[in-house]
Amino acid sequence: MRRQRKQFIRAVCSVATSTLGSRAIGITYPLLALSVTQSPMLVGWVTFALTVPGLLFYMPAGVLADRTDPRSIMLFTETVRGLAVLSVLGAIAIGQVTAAHIIVAAFVEGALWVTYSLAETALFSTLISPNSAPALLATAETGVHFAVLAGRPLGGLFFGLGQLWAFLLNAGIFALSSAFLSGEAHTRKPRRQRFRVLKEIGRGVRQLATGPLSADMVSGFRELCGHLFLRRAMLVTAVTNLAINTVIIIFMAESIGLSSILVGLVLAAGGIGGAIGSSLARLPSIQRLFKPESHTLYAQLWIWVLALFIATWGEPASYAIATVLTGCTGALVNVSIRTYEIRSVDRQKLARVVSVHRLMAHGAVCLAAPLGGLLAARLTAQQATAAVFWVTVAFAAVTSVAMVMSRLGMRRRAAQPGRALS
Incomplete structure (x- = not known):
């Protein structure tokens, strides 16, 4: 019971951290688009790219979360979100960031956030007993709301520090979320199974493609x-x-x-x-x-x-x-x-x-x-x-x-x- 509670706390920390990063990057991407092109229309397209995956991927992502280990999904999505942010960071560093790159990165962020949020629900269901559900879910909900409250101002603050710092700090947030999940995994799985995440995701995607x-x-x-x-x-x-x-x-x-x-x-x-x-x-x-x-x-x-x-x-x-x-x-x-x-x-x-x-x-x-x-x-x-x-x-x-x-x-x-x- 004590171990399960520790796993739940780590999962809640990951969800709150991921939400913080999602809200911050949701401000950073449009600000970058405006800074690079001075085009309000591109800001609209970037915002659209962040939003539209919810309409496209919620139901397929739900199937994936039911078929695959949810913790593996969450680790995978946080890793790829961090890599997407780092790809934009690299483009900024060499002065080659483009509108298409920003839109694609924003779309990837939106799609992976949808997938993460559904896997989170599946993971919580394995860590929460029906009797303790109201109190524990309220704890998780509180973390999410405080993250939402802080995320957007934080995104603006990060961007005010400079484009490179903004994306470096956002990548750090996703790395921290992954670290919480990795720690949660190690409390219940041997270290030798650390790299099973890609195998789990591959199996789930193959089932989606063939099922x-x-x-x-x-x-x-x-x-x-x-x-x-x-x-x-x-x-x-x-x-x-x-x-x-x-x-x-x-x-x-x-x-x-x-x-x-x-x-x-x-x-x-x-x-x-x-x-x-x-x-x-x-x-x-x-x-x-x-x-x-x-x-x-x-x-x-x-x-x-x-x-x-x-x-x-x-x-x-x-x-x-x-x-x-x-x-x-x-x-x-x-x-x-x-x-x-x-x-x-x-x-x-x-x-x-x-x-x-x-x-x-x-x-x-x-x-x-x-x-x-x-x-x-x-x-x-x-x-x-x-x-x-x-x-x-x-x-x-x-x-x-x-x-x-x-x-x-x-x-x-x-x-x-x-x-x-x-």
């Missing part, structure tokens, strides 16, 4: 659909992500004239809320309140409604309060959903189930950018935010009524002995 990939991805979707709570959670998560990220885009579009520090504080508020929520999720009283049940999803929806109502006031402070509320609630619900997944989902299909959920959530975030831009172009900031608010109110009302009716229907069926036996 029924589409059937495996569909099986993950079917497994998720077999869990009523996860179906509802996926829908609620997608809609709430779309709503708050659309409002953030509206705020950014209307932030001309505001100080950059104020804009940064508003954008950081969601991360602060997430750190608060994940810290609260470690308390037993909060765990009882946010159980993986439908009432938790009701709470998320209506807290989102309250947050969006506050955002309709149109002041920077109101947007900050809204994102703190949604960040805090989102972290609490994330722990609840992950607890359910650990306790109730077939471990052989866990990564595939999580990949479906994250694909929906990521798709909603991607959709928020053009939707928020469209609303900001057609309406004032207050009008656009109010439109998002009223749509969310309508969704929350319809969904809440549907959930209540479904629960009443299940109770009526359970009260009919003839049906129960049929």
Whole structure:
């Protein structure tokens, strides 16, 4: 038990460090593109290259994580991410960095981060018992949120030190993440098996290439659909992500004239809320309140409604309060959903189930950018935010009524002995 806890702590440190590096490099690559070419369009392409792998690779990566040793996947992805960063560092050093190189490196980073995050879920499922899941997952979630909060400012700080230093330090972060995983591996595997990582990855990739990939991805979707709570959670998560990220885009579009520090504080508020929520999720009283049940999803929806109502006031402070509320609630619900997944989902299909959920959530975030831009172009900031608010109110009302009716229907069926036996 003590060894397993040590392994979990190392895994959490790796995940937090990797998240820190991912957020930092997510700022460093676009800044490098702008510095090298002075082209805002290239910045857009680099950001797209970082984002689009989530739409392309979540489900295949889920299959890989279910078929292959997750720790081996995580070690491999961290190593390759570090090598990609070092390749850009080398190009900068000899003055040969190109737009194509930056875009390819950003795409590799996005694809490997998706793969790492799903392998992390599979690894945690082997280190966490169902009874300890809420507290331990809250610990992991807290580390991630603090890493997210620090990562973007750190990326800007690194770049301010100079391009070479920025990429050298980012490579060091990925090396540190790998070191945590390597230490975790050595507590349970002999040293002579250290180089089995490539063999494991090769076997998993060969299975992806030769096996029924589409059937495996569909099986993950079917497994998720077999869990009523996860179906509802996926829908609620997608809609709430779309709503708050659309409002953030509206705020950014209307932030001309505001100080950059104020804009940064508003954008950081969601991360602060997430750190608060994940810290609260470690308390037993909060765990009882946010159980993986439908009432938790009701709470998320209506807290989102309250947050969006506050955002309709149109002041920077109101947007900050809204994102703190949604960040805090989102972290609490994330722990609840992950607890359910650990306790109730077939471990052989866990990564595939999580990949479906994250694909929906990521798709909603991607959709928020053009939707928020469209609303900001057609309406004032207050009008656009109010439109998002009223749509969310309508969704929350319809969904809440549907959930209540479904629960009443299940109770009526359970009260009919003839049906129960049929």
